[in-house]
Amino acid sequence: MIYMSFFIGLILICKGGDWFVDAASKISETLGIPKYVVGATIVSFATTMPEIIVSAAAALKGHSAMAIGNAVGSVSANTGIILAISLFFLPAAIKRQDYIIKTILYVGTLVLLLISFKDRVFDWSDCILLLLAGILFLIMNIKNAFQERNKGFQRKNQKNDSKTQKKECWKMFVWFFIGAVAIVAGSEILVKSACEIAEKLHISEEIISVTIVAMGTSLPEFVTTVTAIIKKESSLSVGNIVGANMIDSAFILPVCTLLGGKSLPVSTQMALIDMPVCILVSVVALFPMLYRNKIARIDGVFTLLIYSSYLIYICRGNL
Template structure:
């Protein structure tokens, strides 16, 4: 019971802390005069992925590489099949062709890099450096190209992402305090979650990787779900899919990269055997659905959710 309680407290902490962190950071960025496009690309992307980063770091440092890697792989699978699926069931998600062409391609490349790293059986520091360097290059090139072109569809999506998580109308000092408190709550929530997840895995006879791929991954992805639902209810479906693409890029290149730099990790055999291939398949299907009519329909959203349910069933049955 204590393990379950720790997991619940941890998940609540991650959701509340992550939400406070993003909204406080966005509000502070606006007070500093940072453009909505930059806020949407960086602050929103980094902010919604903070729960995954903190959780994976703490898990890796605790020697639970299954939770650390499973969290990244499972979050990306959940982002596509569960979060985008639920979002499309609420309302069809419009896809901007030009915005998707670049970010969709980067997601595909990042997923292939993740596959290559996982198949080696060891996520090493050098790989982490390469991942983080690729993320920095992506951000710099994106900001440079968008500022140079001006008013592109992709820039519009980033600006809408910033608006979708608009921070409170308050002073700079209060906004910073909200962000800092959110970060502290997120860190404490991750500590509770990792501790409870390890104990729960031991008590239930499940591997840490399975716990990381399911409970931990779903819990740390809640900020993305909240952002996507808010966006689609406002009729901004392109923001919903942009948030998923951005989160998947940050999860692989940023979170897995930073975690590997801090603590190299051995890849659990079950992730090599099943989950990394599910991630590749989900990414491929996402690209196919998005390019088919440039809309993720309710039917396709339903297929995503059913696919996720089947995946969980197979995962827990093995």
């Protein structure tokens, strides 16, 4: 029964991801919004729902290691596996101005998390700067969306096209919602069954949270990225990962802390190993492409190698 649930969840995620990316691409084209902005806002929020839900539920039940491990582990998995795959299969020229400020803000947020972990406790005072960074990120994306829409907006024949555009938009929003629901529902089913399988193998909660749970809740981003690779939508793929990671970094732990009404204890492994590696893979994956104005396959290879080495290191005594 556990294995059946695992495959049901996987099917829901795969099909939902297909609907999701199609709808997101067509929405951006219809509204004149760049696909990077769509990926970094709407798509990212929907695909990060599993991480938010799982971490919040874990924190409310007193499993702080699961809450923090899932939040940080998801960022590492998104970057070390998903973004690495995207960089390898979709090398392309990029516009530095589309990425540089958001990337610096994202990496800066990770550094803030590392600093907040220094005293081995994440409390409400640590939430303030993270929430401000997350809100600033969203405001920047919304502002960019309106600016780009206004640039590409055609007033000619507006009356003749408005009804067709509205009809097309509503249709795509429906499919977008259906895809998002399928992804989130499938992730919940898959993560639950994967955790039950892992518990039978007697793996510690901390290792489960930064590996199996984190990878499971990152499946929406993985499927969305794979679908984007198939459809050759590199901007949507990279934008989705950067946006998803920013939301994970800035919102998950503050939400867990504020909902639970108490601070979250941080383990030594999280402060000294997991979080520094999370920052390292993000820098290796994103900064070279900003320097050369181009996504290169070698960046994906290095990112995946670092993340793989990290997984081997933390799992060596638990398997």
